[in-house]
Amino acid sequence: MSSPVIIAALAAGLAGFSPPADKMPSVVIRVAGDCSAAAAQVVAETGGELLSAQPTSDGKCVVTVLIPGNGGRPKKVTVKVPM
Secondary structure, rough: OOOOHHHHHHHHHHOOOOOOOHHEEEEOOOOOOOOHHHHHHHHHHOEEEEEEEEEOOOOEEEEEEEOOOOOOOOEEEEEEEOO
């Protein structure tokens, strides 16, 4: 859901009015980190095949790999590791 303050600021900017910078609300934008190193580590440690790697809001990565079985179905393993 969008903030009413942000919508008002955007509308004012489109109308040609821009309030002073000190009157604008501060906005925090979270940027997802890169899980490639964490995924590579899990793949190397397990000998599995990477299925997915997703960053979490607490600075970790959820990595899912398929580990080959002995002629049977591979085992799906999901681990949470630091980024």
